[in-house]
Amino acid sequence: MDSGCGVGVFYLCLVTTLTWGILECSSYTRPLMATKEGDIIIGGIFPIHESVNFTNSIDGRPSPRTCSRYNVARMLQALMLIEAVETINNSTLLGNLTLGYRILDSCSDVTTAVYVTQRFLDVNRTVCQDVWTAEDRTHRTSTDWQPVDVIIGGYHSEISIAVARQLSIHEIPQISYGSTTGLLSDKSRFPAFMRTVPEDRYQAHAIVDILVRYGWNWVGLVTTDGDYGRYIAQRFRERAKEKGVCIAFSTVLPDILDDRDLKTVVNETIANIERDDRIGVIVSFAKPYHMMYVMHALTPNATGRTWLASDNWATSAPGVLQNSPLTLEEIGTVIGVTLKSSISASFNRYLESLTADHANNNTILRQYLWWLQTKGQSTAQPGLGEELKKKVYPYAIFSVGMAVKAIASAVKDLCADRSYKGGKHFQPWMLKNALRNAAFQWEPNGHPYAFDERGDLNTGYDLILWRQNGQEVDMGDIVAKYSIESGNFTFMDGGDTLIANLNVTSRCSASCPPGTRKIIPKDKEVCCFECEDCTENKFTNATNMETCLECAEGHWSGTRSQECREIEEVFFGWEKPFAIVLVSFSALGIVLTLVVLVLFLARWNTPVVRSSVGPVSLLLLLSLLGSFSSTVLFVGRPTDAQCQARQVLFGLSFTLCISCVLAKSLKIVLAFRINPSQSLAKLFQPYLIIAACVSVQVVICAVWLTQSAPRPRRWDNQNGKVILLCQEGSIKADGTENFLYFGLMLGYIGALSLLGFAIAFQNRILPDCYNEARFITFGLLIYLICWVVFGPIYAHAEAGEDQPAVEMMVILFSAYGLLGTLFLPKCYVMLFRREANTKEAFLRVIREHNFRASLDQAAPEISLTSHSSELSLSMHSSSSQACLVGPAGETEARNGGPSSVMQLVHVAPPPPNTPVISETRCDVVVVKNRKKKDLIRCNTVH
Known part of the structure; x- marks a missing residue:
């Protein structure tokens, strides 16, 4: 350096010479x-310098190439x-x-x-x-x-x-x-x-791994024409195809600095970004000065995107954003992949x-x-x-x-x-x-490095995030490091969350969530797909799966399931609260029935028991015990024996019950409506009637057990459960259940009930002490209502673990209805109204009923036959038969006129050993009622 020249002047002179001086042997600026x-x-x-200014001369002479920037x-x-x-x-x-x-x-x-x-x-x-x-x-x-x-x-x-x-x-x-x-x-x-x-193949892998990690599968691609741009773009396409990442558009910027088409291609790139708002990420392998042109050309509809920058321009923020009309925040986000960094x-x-x-x-x-x-x-x-x-x-x-x-x-x-x-x-x-x-x-004692057989040093990459720092852009924020050996990113503190929180979406189609599968139409890219729900017993446990997986044996899944669950066998078991309640009512019914049975046996010779046809009532109580007991078989894991026993036990016991009620109804008719001398009354045999009715049900149940006996069956539902139920009949071709024999059994019981109900209803107005017909009417009415409601519901209801409880409830309602209407009033009389459970009380009730019946007649004169009345109650065959007969004589009873005489006649002479209960004299009294009609009342004297 010349000592006679100032430092500043020397620098100025030297730089000017270096910049503008031309070598004698070439057109290049002195480097x-x-x-x-x-x-x-x-x-x-x-x-x-980042570029060269060159203008081709008109005369063909070498033109100067001046380094710039x-x-x-x-x-x-x-x-x-x-x-x-x-x-x-x-x-x-x-x-x-x-x-x-x-x-x-x-x-x-x-x-x-x-x-x-x-x-x-x-x-x-x-x-x-x-x-x-x-x-x-x-x-x-x-x-x-x-x-x-x-x-x-x-x-x-x-x-x-x-x-x-x-x-x-x-x-x-x-x-x-x-x-x-x-x-x-x-x-x-x-x-x-x-x-x-490292070579660009690894950089392409790293960039694709970023796209896959954050679900960006619909991206744009920008590169510069040249050896570098063509090679890495090709490696990127290959890796992206392997990983399911699609390229929405691809533009190649010409590498010739004075190419007039450069502006056209840049504008085409911007148009591609604007055209598809699903493109949120653009991958760029372009050179810095090309990216400068792109950033300057961005329009409002093309901003706000995320740019994935290769190492070619990831650290060139000053040049890329030089004189840009937009700030980094307006442009969007720039994530750069750079070569391994260090400090010294x-x-x-x-x-x-x-x-x-x-x-x-x-x-x-x-x-x-x-x-x-x-x-x-x-x-x-x-x-x-x-x-x-x-x-x-x-x-x-x-x-x-x-x-x-x-x-x-x-x-x-x-x-x-x-x-x-x-x-x-x-x-x-x-x-x-x-x-x-x-x-x-x-570093001393650090990790050793060496060139591989291809002369490369595979050191890895850093992932950086551009940040606006005042008027400058900070490119030193390293958020992750990429290892070529493992092919994984190691994120710095919060780096992964930082990128995820950018909330960038760049997808052609929304991801198919677990429980669905991805369907790719033939005319679309693999990234543009539709989602279809997995059907029953199939599932997907990850996003964008193309095939629904089959559930393993013993497992189940519903529609749109993410996993298979182990199939659970459910039934109306003993541990269920509702089962406990129903079984408790069954036990209570059994206890009450036994109490009534014991009470009837203890008061066997009382009029209440004898007037109730004692032996038939005992048989009826035993049948109710069977009905209450059958309900217990509806609880627990179904088995062949249980399914068959519960229906047969219920069918036979309830048939016996209704048969006894029918016999009692017929007995009342014979006692009060039909003359015992007639042949029909003589043929009445209650036990044969009961046996005949039960025999028909035995045949129905036997055929049922032979042809299509009830069996346990597994019913699949939509909750991953298998319901164990008793199949009451055979299965039809369409998969529905055939209730033929089950319906015959219930229909037969219903027919007997309707018959008994009709008979009892016609004889409901009888002496209070004989008024079983009224209670039979109520009991059978309860039964009919329960089973009329139960039948359609049971036949059309879907299989459910609580389905046995429905039939169990109906049986309990029916049994309690008969027990309560037929026996509890009598038990009440025997326990709390003992004065009414005597022969004298029964005779008094009968006499009062006779006079009420006489007063309801349209004719003014009523005769009960015989001048000297004597009422005899025959207890033969444990049945009371006191009948009213038609008039045998007529008198007048008006103002001292002839008196009407009421005569009580022995319609059925008692056996020799039957005692006479009492003799009654009847004085006729003529009274006026509110309608000014003459009424006759008989005052009885014992």
Whole structure:
């Protein structure tokens, strides 16, 4: 540096010369460069500028290519190489050997990169002396320049591919810190290429895994035309298809900077986003300057989306959002996938100590310092290092630093037994082989790294989230790390929740929840589907399953089920509260029946018992015991014996009960309505009638048990239960139950009940002490109502575990009805009205009934026969027969006229040994009623 020129003036003059001066041998702007001599020279290719301005000349002469858009972050990457080399030289790793470097600016342009690479290779040409010191320009010639031994760079895959083709000719090893395309893994075409980053196939896997994790299966795809864009887009499509992720649209942005179609394709991309509001996520593998055009063209209907950025532009927020009319919040959310990052305390100290002296032989840094001066900022300001640390790409610290460490480790292994001082040097292919076998670490005693057989270093990825920080965008928020070996994300504290809370939806169709299956129409994408409920005994336990799974044997599921449940067998068991209640009523009925039975036996010779046809009443009580007992068989697990016994026991016992009631009704008719002298009365045999009625039911039950006996049956319902019930009949072809014999049994009992009801109803107006017909009417009426209601309900009701309780209740109601109407009044008289349970009381009731019946006659004269009345109650055959007969004589009974005489006649002469209860004289009394009619009342005297 000339001492006679001020530092600021020198910087200004030098940068102006470097920027606008044209080399004599080409049309390229003199590139920025940083150099340092050493025993091993490392070449560096860094995209310090992001683009090249080029205009084709009219006359065909070479037009100048001017680098534009200086990138401070890329400049810092070049400083990372410088700092790493100095760190190695200051250590004892290489002994007396030192590393040197020559770093050139590729301007993010393939043609420019090829040009600067040629300068590394073409040692016979004059190397630009303008960038060296005055001493270098005076003493050095082209033959003095030591060729590079290894090259670090470039960053973009297209540049690395072009450079690798040049270097492969000379077998000069190349280590990229950012090129990720899988094409460079082909060692047949790029034998000398290596990289400290994984290839794009893994990045495509990581991005698809993010989409799958958050259910984003309907996405847009944007990429830049070129080797990198085509390769990673193809890998992404393949992986997305495997994982069920669909691409709603795909656009390829042309890579030619002055392509007039670029704006058209950008507008097409925006239109695709606007057209489908189901697209909430766009995956982009485009270059930063392409994304800048896209972000500038966003319309209100295209904002608010989530952008998944590849490593190509995930750390280029300043360039992408440069001069954008929209803020990051308006654009949406940017989630970036970057290469593995790290921090370096030594590089931070280097930036903090950075001064103008570091710009010696470094026009890359010198231009940045000049740019600061043009803004009026001092290059010696204390905060310069802090400002630069904010612009550092964390991934570059790791990838650039690992490249230098790999070279140092390979040189150490290669030079362990040799001395390369004094002009001796190894061949490039020897260093390439040493690099392939080298093992190196980022930190002392840290995880060892090595290149694989394809020259790749599979270090993994970081997932970052862009955040607005004042006027700048913070890209250092790492929310997760991706491991290539395991293929899984490890989220930082709250990282997973942070992304999930973005509430991003990007699906063609809503997910099919568990319990449904996914149906994909033939004419639609796999992501556009319909959901169908799983049928019974099938289930799905995850979202978007395409097939409903069958339930295992012994398990069951309903419609739209998420799991199968073990089938539960249910029946009307003893543990159910309602069963306990009904059984309690059954036991109470049995006890009451036994009490009545004992009471009847204890009062056997009393008029109440004898007038109730005692033996028939005992038989009736026994039948009620059978009816009450049959209800107990309706509780518990159904078995063959139980199903058959309960219906047969009920049928026969209740038939016996109704037969006894029918016999009692017929007995009353004979006693009060029919002349005992008639042949019909003589043929009446109650026990034969009872036996005949029961015999018919025995035949019905026997045929029933023979043809289609009741059997236990399993009834499936919709609650995962199997109901165990007794099948009362055979099953028809349509699956319904045939109740023929069950209906015959109940119908026969019903027919007997109707007959008994009709007879009893006709004889309900009898002496109170003989008024069983009234109670029989009530008892049979209760029975008929219960079974009329029960029949249709039972026949049409669906099977249920409480179905036996219905029949059980009907039987109890019927039995209690007969027990209560036929026996409880008599028990009440025997226990609490003993004065009414005497022969005298019975005779008095009969006489009163006779006179009431006489008063109801239309004729004014009533004769009861015989001048000398004598009423005889015959108890023969335990049956009272006191009959009223028609008039035998007529008299007048008006105002002293002839008197009407009421005569009581013995209709049925008692047997010789039958005692005469009493003699009664009847005095006729004529009275006037309210309707002024003459009524006759008989005052009886015992």
